[in-house]
Amino acid sequence: MGSTTNNSCDPRSCAASSLEMFFMITFTLLLCLFGFVGNGTVIWLLAIRIRRNHFTTYVLNLAIADFGVLTAVVAIDLNWIVCKSYPLHFELLRSWFYTGFLFTYSASQLLLTVISIDRFVCIFFPIWYRFHKHKHLSGIMCTAIWILAFVSSGIHITLLLTGIYCNLSSYQFLAIALLCTLLMSLSTVTLSMKVYLKPHECKRGKLIMAILLTLLFFLLLAIPMDAVQFMALFHKDPYLLEYAFICASLNSTVNPAIYFLVGRKKSHHSRERIKSILENVLKEEGDSKGDLEFPSEKKY
Template structure:
């Protein structure tokens, strides 16, 4: 399949970049240069991406429904289950809108109208940011619980956690709004496409802001938080198991591996004239596939990293998820209680 630079996808051909000149020309750039000559079904690479997208959709959709059901209806509402529920909702909505992208890629045409052209990409960006922000919130919460156990035990409440979640979603909405403003439908090469009507400056501002707010700053915060946690736990020798370190490392690694390629190729696309067209197109598509894969990796990490795999493998999927979540809550409670008693003993010697 031949793609124009205006048809680069940010999320599986749904969130593609396109430009309009500052002179009022609303026709996508280089329309007369590239001709659409084939369909996705004739390209092995495109078919492979479609299959991968469908797998991501099914796993993410079903996996996050299970997490939502367990954390929202089967478990007592706590701060931890509030984080799990919010993150699962974010990932679930992200997956729920993937069929729009999959259909657009398969048909090589946007058939859902102008409203969905603006709404679907903005919702997908909303969930991209909200998911990342919630990962940051979870990291900060764990760090605070380890560094200030007495304060955390007295002040970590479901109400405050819910307020933090709402604030995270509001910030995500603000950062997702450019898709509502600049997204539009137009005719291109005899077919309907959904594209961004950016000029060069607007494109740079949006891409860089998404990179900073959606990757660099969150990643730095997550790494700092988990580094502090690991150092604190090792210093106090309050855990003999290496499992907490493995879970933390897995979460950080999953975040980094899933999102770095996407942001790198989006930034490279800003100066697309300096790079090979086919390589840049393939890189953007693969990068977005990895980014979306993070939406089903989170439930997997909850299940298989939260408790012993061999023992959990014999139980049902629902029991795996519920026990994994309960185990982390009990571990945190035991740590807070033990830290509180240690602080109490320390205060009697001062």
């Protein structure tokens, strides 16, 4: 995972490169700090303060996965700083951290894919969704996703511990990324068309707006992230990898910000409690009428 250092390089050039890398890492760590606060708040509220339902189970697991991504990125960057500051080599430790990053980031991708498909079915097949949705479907899906991500990462780290070097985890990551990006792209386009081109058939609620923004930001950040991971298979440039970590950190940080910005009530000038804001953006899932507004329903 690490890069080989060119010992014959000019000391001034090496110092400049290290300084540039240090600034990139500092920016990444600042992003992670904001992400820890945002995702930690979401986890605390959904796990303790707010009664969970079908959809908030997905949001809770997504926040946990994003928190894990940020933790892995911080561990990787701190490992780089330690290795630069002291004549120590922690390549195996870095491999563990990197495997943890791929594990949590893959889980985040899969969770967002399931969320997009869930909203697609809810919007386009509301009757079937309402009467055929399994009570524990979200819990089952989240468990399956975590197991899948853990198994794929476990195979890679097992091979590393046995002394067999391979890029299996990276290839698995790219396969998952390709599938998830394709499915999320299709879901995002169709949901956007349904919401914005047919406003009389589909209510523009806060929940669907938050989901569309989350999917849009993920797609904008996932494409360069996936491209960097592909290039890293052939050329392990630390700057490329750090750029990928910046994209991943920004994606994991932006989700809580979207929830709270979309959930705010613009008409209220007084300060709202964070709990009320999160409930406001997620309450539509708990509504028995779902996200659709039928013509026969009375409008207030």
